[in-house]
Amino acid sequence: MKSGLDDVIAAETQLSDVDGAAGRLIIRGVSLDDLVATSRYEDVSALLLGGLFQEGFDAGKLRALLGPARVALFDHVAAADPALLALPPVEAMRALIARLEDGEDFNAAIRLMAAPAVFLPAVLRLKSGKAAIRPDASLSQAADILRMLNGTLPTVEQTAGLDAYLVTISDHGLNASTFASRVIASTHAGLTSSVLAAISALKGPLHGGAPGPVLDMIEAVGKPENARTWLAHELDRGERLMGFGHRIYRVRDPRADALKAALRPIVTAGQVDDTRMALAEAVEQAALALLRERKPDRPLETNVEFYTALLLDALGFPRDAFTGVFAIGRTVGWIAHAREQVLDGRLIRPQSRYIGPVPRAA
Known part of the structure; x- marks a missing residue:
């Protein structure tokens, strides 16, 4: 018996293939x-x-x-x-x-x-x-x-x-x-x-309910220069850093890059505050550095939730x-x-x- 059905093949499908080791999604x-x-x-x-x-x-x-x-x-x-x-x-x-x-x-x-x-x-x-x-x-x-x-x-x-x-x-x-x-x-x-x-x-909350707290985290950091100190304090308290790590992906979630790229033209066109994007990028870089230092044996990369939160917020959707x-x-x-x-x-x-x-x- 495998808790959570890890590695159990329960269906054959022609619809999508998630390659967690390579960080690739094929539809x-x-x-x-x-x-x-x-x-x-x-x-x-x-x-x-x-x-x-x-x-x-x-x-x-x-x-x-x-x-x-x-x-x-x-x-x-x-x-x-x-x-x-x-x-x-x-x-x-x-x-x-x-x-x-x-x-x-x-x-x-x-x-x-x-x-x-x-x-x-x-x-x-x-x-x-x-x-x-x-x-x-x-x-x-x-x-x-x-x-x-x-x-x-x-x-x-x-x-x-x-x-x-x-x-x-x-x-x-x-x-x-x-x-x-x-x-x-x-x-x-x-x-x-x-x-x-x-x-x-x-x-x-363990499946689709996590993007909203990404914004809470970014807003709590407040300024790019605060990112490392604030995030380190959260890790010291045993808290998760929202928007990082995935059950399947052992490398960066490819969806994170796709959504970051989709957000960039909205920022460039001046339809969302570019300082928020700069803060988010500072938080992302600080989080990745800390996670590699603190958990070197556990791959924890940016996942789909991080830039989902920023994109949907920019489009006018409330976080709930x-x-x-x-x-x-x-x-x-x-x-x-x-x-x-x-x-x-x-x-x-x-x-x-x-x-x-x-x-x-x-």
């Missing part, structure tokens, strides 16, 4: 570097879902279908009553997704890809006392998300930044939420059930919504894994080893 035969450089959300979605449904489609058709789907789903926002809005954003978003019917077909997949993109911005605006904004079917998924969140059309740099994020986190092997999606799919419960299970796994934004991008991966499981897999039913008391003989 359907394309490296992450190439994907981020050439693709938008609709492109990577078409890549992931290709061959998993009877319908033929490309990125253009997906964009044409997602726009009207977002508009149709907006009616569900009316169900966001005060009790629902009192929940954390990701839980409120999950509650609205739970209103959608289950199904295994292509239409169900389109609805689920569009749903979090509509529901999260609506929930965030309603929680802040503003009116939710109806989707615009003519826009791309990334551009419409930012328009519904901020109330204005995003800049080219902002749209490209969110697209880069959605592409970067679209799929990542058999992580906890993806495994949850496949387990539910193996029962043939339907795609909505698979996505809801995945969101429930994602919101746990970061997990929900992650779900917007990862939903297509969850759907792809669910379909792969239904088409090629069996009911997932592992064994357990009983270690409790045994009956005494009479």
Whole structure:
């Protein structure tokens, strides 16, 4: 028995390959570097879902279908009553997704890809006392998300930044939420059930709940010259440095570099304070140096959470919504894994080893 199922192969997949030793992520035969450089959300979605449904489609058709789907789903926002809005954003978003019917077909997949993109911005605006904004079917998924969140059309740099994020986190092997999606799919419960299970796994702080504290850490440091002293004090207290280390990667998380590159044009265009970026880079360098000194036998490099926090903050998302934004991008991966499981897999039913008391003989 291996705690946490370390090194246990639980599925064969054509969707993504995470090479932790080399620091490489491949999605359907394309490296992450190439994907981020050439693709938008609709492109990577078409890549992931290709061959998993009877319908033929490309990125253009997906964009044409997602726009009207977002508009149709907006009616569900009316169900966001005060009790629902009192929940954390990701839980409120999950509650609205739970209103959608289950199904295994292509239409169900389109609805689920569009749903979090509509529901999260609506929930965030309603929680802040503003009116939710109806989707615009003519826009791309990334551009419409930012328009519904901020109330204005995003800049080219902002749209490209969110697209880069959605592409970067679209799929990542058999992580906890993806495994949850496949387990539910193996029962043939339907795609909505698979996505809801995945969101429930994602919101746990050990999986998708860590980017927000990265900003807390950077703000606590305050100035670049304070970085080493502040971080050393945290390590002395036995605290983790948020945004560093990963269960799989033994070298730098390739997604961190992709997101840092996506953030740079927003900073250069003057759409976010460049002093914040300079502070973040100082914190990153000080943290990496300290971790190599203090833990020389344990590789702890920058992970996806560090620049996720900075990018999403620059785009206008509050930090308590970061997990929900992650779900917007990862939903297509969850759907792809669910379909792969239904088409090629069996009911997932592992064994357990009983270690409790045994009956005494009479």
